[in-house]
Amino acid sequence: MTTTLSTPRTSHPVMPAAVTPNPRPFRLLRHSLALAKRSLIKTARTPEALIDVTLQPVLFLIIFVYVFGGAVAGSTHDYLQFLLPGILAQTIATGCIAIGVNLNTDLAKGIFDRFRSLPVPRSAPLLGAVLGDIVRYVIVTLSTLAIGYVMGFRITTDPLSAVAGCALAVLFALCLSWLPVYVSMKVRTPGAVQGLMFALIMPLSFASNVFVGTSTLPGWMQGFVDVNPLTHLVGAVRGLFLGSPLGNHVWWTLAWCAGFVVVFMPLALRAYRKKV
Amino acid sequence: MTAELVIEAEGLVKHFGSTKALQGVDLAVPRGTVLGVLGPNGAGKTTAVRILSTLLTPDAGHARISGFDVVRDAERVRQVIGLTGQYASVDEDLTGRQNLELFGTLLDLGRAGARRRAAELLEWFDLTDAAGRQAKTYSGGMRRRLDLAASLVGSPDVIFLDEPTTGLDPAKREDMWDVVRSLVTAGSTVLLTTQYLEEADALADEITVIDHGRVIAHDTPEGLKRVVGGQTLSVRPADPAQLPLTAAILAEVSAGAEADEIRKGMLAVPVADDTAMTEAVARLAAAGVAVTELALHLPSLDEVFFTLTGRTASDDDTTTTTTTTIKEEVAA
Numbered sequence A: 001m002t003t004t005l006s007t008p009r010t011s012h013p014v015m016p017a018a019v020t021p022n023p024r025p026f027r028l029l030r031h032s033l034a035l036a037k038r039s040l041i042k043t044a045r046t047p048e049a050l051i052d053v054t055l056q057p058v059l060f061l062i063i064f065v066y067v068f069g070g071a072v073a074g075s076t077h078d079y080l081q082f083l084l085p086g087i088l089a090q091t092i093a094t095g096c097i098a099i100g101v102n103l104n105t106d107l108a109k110g111i112f113d114r115f116r117s118l119p120v121p122r123s124a125p126l127l128g129a130v131l132g133d134i135v136r137y138v139i140v141t142l143s144t145l146a147i148g149y150v151m152g153f154r155i156t157t158d159p160l161s162a163v164a165g166c167a168l169a170v171l172f173a174l175c176l177s178w179l180p181v182y183v184s185m186k187v188r189t190p191g192a193v194q195g196l197m198f199a200l201i202m203p204l205s206f207a208s209n210v211f212v213g214t215s216t217l218p219g220w221m222q223g224f225v226d227v228n229p230l231t232h233l234v235g236a237v238r239g240l241f242l243g244s245p246l247g248n249h250v251w252w253t254l255a256w257c258a259g260f261v262v263v264f265m266p267l268a269l270r271a272y273r274k275k276v
Numbered sequence B: 001m002t003a004e005l006v007i008e009a010e011g012l013v014k015h016f017g018s019t020k021a022l023q024g025v026d027l028a029v030p031r032g033t034v035l036g037v038l039g040p041n042g043a044g045k046t047t048a049v050r051i052l053s054t055l056l057t058p059d060a061g062h063a064r065i066s067g068f069d070v071v072r073d074a075e076r077v078r079q080v081i082g083l084t085g086q087y088a089s090v091d092e093d094l095t096g097r098q099n100l101e102l103f104g105t106l107l108d109l110g111r112a113g114a115r116r117r118a119a120e121l122l123e124w125f126d127l128t129d130a131a132g133r134q135a136k137t138y139s140g141g142m143r144r145r146l147d148l149a150a151s152l153v154g155s156p157d158v159i160f161l162d163e164p165t166t167g168l169d170p171a172k173r174e175d176m177w178d179v180v181r182s183l184v185t186a187g188s189t190v191l192l193t194t195q196y197l198e199e200a201d202a203l204a205d206e207i208t209v210i211d212h213g214r215v216i217a218h219d220t221p222e223g224l225k226r227v228v229g230g231q232t233l234s235v236r237p238a239d240p241a242q243l244p245l246t247a248a249i250l251a252e253v254s255a256g257a258e259a260d261e262i263r264k265g266m267l268a269v270p271v272a273d274d275t276a277m278t279e280a281v282a283r284l285a286a287a288g289v290a291v292t293e294l295a296l297h298l299p300s301l302d303e304v305f306f307t308l309t310g311r312t313a314s315d316d317d318t319t320t321t322t323t324t325t326i327k328e329e330v331a332a
C-alpha cells in the first residue's frame, strides 16, 4: 500500500527561502550544466545508444584495412596508420547525429514544457544537451583509438600532440553538433533528422582524404575535397598523431568549427524559441 | 472583503488555424482560493492554462499573475507559478529524485537546498520508496504525484493543475483532493481544470464553466448547483414489485418531488441535501424494502451543459475529433 497522501507528514513542506527573483550570476552556465548532467544521466542509463558510434569504427576499420589495405597502401599496417585518423573523424561526425535525433524525440515530450514554465533561460536546455554530449565524443574518440591500438595502430608523435589531436576531434564534433540540433528543430520526425544528416555526412566523408590520398582525384572533385571540413580535420589529426605535414589543416579546422557555431547556433536557438 | 486577484485574465483569444480554441475568456482568482475551470473535451481549458503559465501567447486579451503580465513579464511569472500539465512533464529516464533535484537546481535552490526539497516532497507524496527508480517504471498514479511534486519544488504561490485527477482511481482522486486542499491551507492560489462537476464542487471556491472557448457560467458551487439542479438520490429496489412503494418513500424524503424511473428498475429523485440519503435508508429499511443500489450524485457534466446551453456537450463531433488530433501530436 502506498497511498497515504491524505495524511501529509508536514502541513506543507516549508520552502527554503532560495527562490528569489534576483538571478544569481552565471545562471545560464549553471542551468546549462544542470541540464548537461541530465543528458549524461540519460546516456549512462542507455549505453546501447553508444553502440552505433562504437561499432561503426570497428566495422570500417576491419573492412577497409583487411579488404583494401593491401591494394591501396601495399600493407595492412601502413593503411591502418593512414586510415585511423580518417575513421576517427568520420565516426565523430556521424556521432553528432544522435543529438539531433534525441532532441527531436525529446521536444515532443512534456519535459520541455516543464523547462519552459520554470525561470530558466530559454537556451539552457539546448546548450545543456550539446555540452552533455562532450562525454559521448570523448568515449567515441577513446574507443576508436583503443580498437586501432588492438589492430596495431601506433601514434608516432608525442603524447601532447596526441592529446591535441583528440581534443581537436572532440571540439569539431561539439561545434558541428549545432547543425543536427538545428535540423532537429526543423523536421518532423527523428528518422528525418537521421536521414538528412547521413545524406550530408556520408558524401563529406567519402569525398575527402579519409580513405585515400587525394592526389589522384579529378580536378573538379579536388576543389570540393580541399574545402571539405573533414579533409582538414583528418589532415590535422594525421599530422598530430603521425607527424605528417600539418600545413594549415589545424587553422582550417578551427575556422570551420567557428563557422558551424556562428551560423548554426543562432539558427538553432531561434528555431527552438519559435518551435516551443 | 475584496481580496486581491492573483490570477486575472481578460478577453483571452487563441486561434489555431481555423480552430477557435479561446474566444474571449475572462478569469479571476482571488488570493488563497481555488478556481475550478469546468468544461468538456476541447473547451479550451488546456489552452487557457498554457497561456496563463507562459507556454503560449494569446492572440488577443491579456493576463496577469500576481500582477505580472504573462507575455511581457513572463520571466517574473515563471518565478511564482507551478504547473502540472494535462500530460506528464517529468523526464521518464530520470529517477523520481533526479527529476526533483534537477528542477530544484533550475530554480536556484542550490545543491543542498535542491536535495532537501526533493526529499521533503518525495516523503510528502509517499514516493520515497520509489525515489531511486526511473519515472517510466511508475504507475499512472505515482507519475501524477511526481508530476505534481515537480510543480511544487519552488513552493509556488500560484498553482495550475490541468485535469489533475483524470486517470486516477477513486481513492487516489480523494488523495489528490486532499493535497489540493492542503496547498490552499498553506496559502497557495490554485486554478484547476476538470471535467467533473463533482470535483469542482469538492475543491473550488468558484467555478467557471467554459465551452467552445467561451465562459458560459461563473458562480460559486452552490450557485451553480442551484441553476443546474442539486443532488439526485437514486435507488434500485431488489424486488421490482416494490417499485411503487419505493417511489412513494422517495417522494416523501424529497419533500414532494415525484420519483422518475431513470433506467429500468432504477428510481431517482432530486433531494435537498445529504440528510435525505440517511432518511431514505431508514424509511426503506422500516418498510422492508431491500435495495441493490443506492447513490447520491451531482449532475454530470453532460447534464450541466444541457441545462446551461440546451444541448449536450458530447453530441459535438468536431470537438472530439480535433482533440484526438492534438493528443496524437503530443504523442508524436
Ligand SMILES: Nc1ncnc2c1ncn2[C@@H]1O[C@H](COP(=O)(O)OP(=O)(O)OP(=O)(O)O)[C@@H](O)[C@H]1O
Pocket (backbone or CB within 6 Å): B016, B017, B019, B020, B021, B039, B040, B041, B042, B043, B044, B045, B046, B047, B048, B086, B195, B319, B322, B323, B326
Ligand atoms: N497546438 C494546437 N494546434 C491546433 N489546435 C489546437 C492546439 N491546441 C489546442 N487546439 C484546439 O483547440 C481546442 C481547445 O483545446 P484544449 O486542449 O484547450 O481543450 P481542453 O478543454 O483542454 O480539452 P480536453 O478536456 O480534451 O483536454 C481544441 O479544439 C483543440 O483541438
Ligand SMILES: [Mg+2]
Pocket (backbone or CB within 6 Å): B045, B046, B047, B086, B162
Ligand atoms: Mg486539456
